[in-house]
Amino acid sequence: MSPPLEVQSAPAVERTHAIECLKQMLRIRRLEERCAELYTAAKIRGFLHLYNGEEAVAVGVVQALGPEDGIVATYREHGHALVRGIPARAIMAELYGKQEGCSRGRGGSMHLFDAKTRFCGGNAIVGGGLPVAVGLALADQMRGKTTVTGCFFGDGAVAEGEFHESLNLATLWRLPVLFVCENNLYAMGTRLDLAQSATDLAKKAAAYGMAAEAVDGMDVFAVEAAAQKALAAIRAGKGPFFLECRTYRFRAHSMYDPELYRAKAEVEEWKKRDPISNLESSLKQQGAILDSDLERLERDIAAEIDDAVAFAEAGTWEPVTDLERFVYSERRPT
Amino acid sequence: MTAAQAPSSYREAIRESIREAMRKDDRVFLMGEDVGRYGGCFAVSKGLLEEFGPERIRDTPMSESAFVGAGIGAALGGMRPIVEIMTVNFSLLALDQIMNNAATFLHMSGGQFNVPVVIRMATGGGRQVAAQHSHSLEGWFAHIPGIRVLAPATLEDARGMLGTALEDPDPVLIFEHAGLYNMKGQLPADAGPVDIERARVRRAGSDVTIITYGAMLWKSLDAAQMLAKKGIQAEVIDLRTLRPLDEATFLESVGRTHRALVVDEGWRSGGISAEICARIQEKAFYELDAPVERICGVEVPTPYPKHLEDASFPQVAAIAAAVEAMVPAHG
Numbered sequence: 001m002s003p004p005l006e007v008q009s010a011p012a013v014e015r016t017h018a019i020e021c022l023k024q025m026l027r028i029r030r031l032e033e034r035c036a037e038l039y040t041a042a043k044i045r046g047f048l049h050l051y052n053g054e055e056a057v058a059v060g061v062v063q064a065l066g067p068e069d070g071i072v073a074t075y076r077e078h079g080h081a082l083v084r085g086i087p088a089r090a091i092m093a094e095l096y097g098k099q100e101g102c103s104r105g106r107g108g109s110m111h112l113f114d115a116k117t118r119f120c121g122g123n124a125i126v127g128g129g130l131p132v133a134v135g136l137a138l139a140d141q142m143r144g145k146t147t148v149t150g151c152f153f154g155d156g157a158v159a160e161g162e163f164h165e166s167l168n169l170a171t172l173w174r175l176p177v178l179f180v181c182e183n184n185l186y187a188m189g190t191r192l193d194l195a196q197s198a199t200d201l202a203k204k205a206a207a208y209g210m211a212a213e214a215v216d217g218m219d220v221f222a223v224e225a226a227a228q229k230a231l232a233a234i235r236a237g238k239g240p241f242f243l244e245c246r247t248y249r250f251r252a253h254s255m256y257d258p259e260l261y262r263a264k265a266e267v268e269e270w271k272k273r274d275p276i277s278n279l280e281s282s283l284k285q286q287g288a289i290l291d292s293d294l295e296r297l298e299r300d301i302a303a304e305i306d307d308a309v310a311f312a313e314a315g316t317w318e319p320v321t322d323l324e325r326f327v328y329s330e331r332r333p334t
Numbered sequence: 335m336t337a338a339q340a341p342s343s344y345r346e347a348i349r350e351s352i353r354e355a356m357r358k359d360d361r362v363f364l365m366g367e368d369v370g371r372y373g374g375c376f377a378v379s380k381g382l383l384e385e386f387g388p389e390r391i392r393d394t395p396m397s398e399s400a401f402v403g404a405g406i407g408a409a410l411g412g413m414r415p416i417v418e419i420m421t422v423n424f425s426l427l428a429l430d431q432i433m434n435n436a437a438t439f440l441h442m443s444g445g446q447f448n449v450p451v452v453i454r455m456a457t458g459g460g461r462q463v464a465a466q467h468s469h470s471l472e473g474w475f476a477h478i479p480g481i482r483v484l485a486p487a488t489l490e491d492a493r494g495m496l497g498t499a500l501e502d503p504d505p506v507l508i509f510e511h512a513g514l515y516n517m518k519g520q521l522p523a524d525a526g527p528v529d530i531e532r533a534r535v536r537r538a539g540s541d542v543t544i545i546t547y548g549a550m551l552w553k554s555l556d557a558a559q560m561l562a563k564k565g566i567q568a569e570v571i572d573l574r575t576l577r578p579l580d581e582a583t584f585l586e587s588v589g590r591t592h593r594a595l596v597v598d599e600g601w602r603s604g605g606i607s608a609e610i611c612a613r614i615q616e617k618a619f620y621e622l623d624a625p626v627e628r629i630c631g632v633e634v635p636t637p638y639p640k641h642l643e644d645a646s647f648p649q650v651a652a653i654a655a656a657v658e659a660m661v662p663a664h665g
Contacts, residue, residue, distance in 0.1 A: 070411070072407075099444075101444070102444075103442060103443050103444040103446070104443075104444025104445065105444070106441055106442055106443075106444045107442040107443065107444065111442040111443070113439075113442065113443035113444070113446050113447060114446070115443070115446040115447060120407075120410060120447065121439065121442065121443065121447070123434075123435070125430055125434045125435075128403075128430055128431070128434055128435060130400075130403070131399055131400045131401075131402070131403020131404055131406070131407065131431055132403050132404075132406055132407040132410070132431075132435055133407060134400060134403065134404045134407060135403060135404035135405060135406055135407020135408040135409070135410065135411065135415075136407040136408070136410055136411045137407070137411075138404055138407065138408045138411070138413075139407065139408040139409075139410070139411025139412055139413045140411055142363070142389065142408070142413060143411070143412060143413070149407075161399060162399045162400065162403070162430070165395070165397035165399055165400030166397075166400045166403070168395060168397065168400070169394070169395060169397055169400045169401065169404060172395065325445065326440050326441045326443075326444060326445040327440070327441055327479045327480050328440070328480070328482075328504050329440065329448045329502075329503035329504050330445075331503055332502075332503075333498060333501035333502055333503075
């Protein structure tokens with residue numbers, strides 16, 4: 001077994017696990033960089049919300065979840081889907097709108113679904129996923145399962161009524177939900193302090209009587225440790241947990257966003273806290289990873305993404321004759 | 335052989351359907367505002383808490399969006415929830431969950447995630463509860479692909495629709511007319527699930543087809559009885575299901591009577607009545623001997639005083655008069 005490493009502010013982490021975390025974050029970063037290029041090339045259309053800068057949150061939390069746990073995510077969910085185990089191929093094909101995509105091409109970027117991994121969707125209504133997560137957890141609780149539903153949302157959702165209704169209900173019924181607030185400081189273009197009367201979001205959750213904690217969302221190990229602790233508490237029957245991950249989105253809100261609402265200097269300042277480059281240099285400094293290791297990692301990831309793009313390119317369009325399928329189930333009561 | 339009849343009411347029939355479903359399938363549970371200790375704001379669930387306990391008869395906070403969404407999530411998680419919303423006006427607080435989630439998940443997921451939730455709510459006016467408790471918005475919901483919209487008018491349907499709805503893999507909304515809860519009648523002792531696909535001819539006739547649903551069925555049948563005395567035989571069709579609409583049944587009827595009147599407690603503009611008129615002119619235009627007519631709720635927020643409320647909803651005399659005007663040669 002490799003000796004534990006001291007990485008950033010986080011707890012001691014095993015070398016192989018640290019490299020795995022780096023790899024997962026890099027997979028997301030590189031996949032999405034390719035997505036941006038493909039958007040410019042008009043291969044991907046509609047809305048495309050990129051997660052650059054926030055990767056530590058998805059990687060830290062999703063890795064802490066068990067295979068039977070459920071996930072409800074937002075429209076900025078490529079990273080969560082990828083770490084959850086939805087193949088890059090199926091994600092890319094979905095972004096292309098091809099029927100080989102994980103939602104058969106019908107959802108696109110904002111609506112990645114995968115029943116096999118209990119990935120219950122990217123939800124594109126801010127706050128709209130929270131009640132659904134509460135319901136999934138209710139079903140698990142009523143069926144005597146010990147599974148947890150991980151529910152991702154942004155700071156924008158905190159202003160929605162559904163947020164407050166859901167936190168109250170989940171606490172009232174002690175439901176196994178891990179609420180993960182990805183606080184990137186902007187609700188689309190509106191800064192947190194221009195939208196919230198009180199900006200300490202974990203405190204709002206705590207007001208409902210649930211355990212709540214804020215964590216550095218730019219530090220994958222800190223996020224993971226916090227998520228593990230939260231999940232242990234939830235599985236022990238202590239009810240829901242609110243984890244606020246303080247993070248930042250490096251790119252625009254969507255491909256349509258001219259970013260008039262924030263200064264470039266602010267973005268540059270946050271980029272110094274890039275969870276990926278910081279972990280890379282930390283690992284290098286400690287001699288845990290060599291340049292050659294990194295190059296190999298990048299090569300493997302590039303190959304995975306090339307393969308995903310080729311898969312999406314070769315994918316097929318669902319015939320128009322199928323347009324009205326999946327409005328209602330094809331299996332009807334007899 | 336006909337089964338023995340037993341006295342019942344619309345309210346009791348629904349209660350029995352919930353009870354039967356919960357006894358039969360432990361995935362079924364009921365949640366909503368005051369469904370437990372209070373017994374349901376219309377007393378539909380009275381006594382069920384005692385029988386099934388608070389795990390399965392769940393009182394919720396006044397959080398329509400959260401508990402409707404929780405019903406959707408629980409359905410995804412393998413349960414068969416029955417969600418009760420006090421009235422259709424309150425359902426608007428949960429419209430996001432119904433429209434954006436329940437109706438879309440199957441499609442957005444490419445067929446992976448169906449949502450077998452049943453959402454019941456009271457609809458309709460006539461109780462002098464004014465402009466935030468009296469509306470008939472089921473026509474709005476019938477606009478949404480991905481959900482089924484049911485409107486039981488009879489005891490048999492009040493008793494039978496829920497069971498079938500719970501077997502449905504997709505979200506089903508059931509609109510119970512608040513004015514019908516006290517309606518008394520007889521039900522066969524072995525009453526059970528009914529089909530939720532077809533409209534039904536409630537009164538056969540040859541001169542005109544009255545197409546209606548919900549509480550307006552009874553006003554239409556009363557009008558038909560009045561008309562019969564004048565020698566006009568009105569066929570009365572109970573739509574039962576507003577989405578998907580069973581157009582075959584009313585088109586067939588119009589093909590025989592050549593005249594159609596739509597009676598809808600809901601508003602005229604863009605309502606379900608407009609849809610029915612459009613279908614008739616699209617598919618039975620050459621069968622018609624007269625323009626399709628409509629009697630709808632007057633387009634005002636429902637007023638409180640009785641005389642104004644009465645004037646805002648279709649009434650028996652107006653239905654009969656409309657038919658008489660459409661059927662010139664009779665007697």
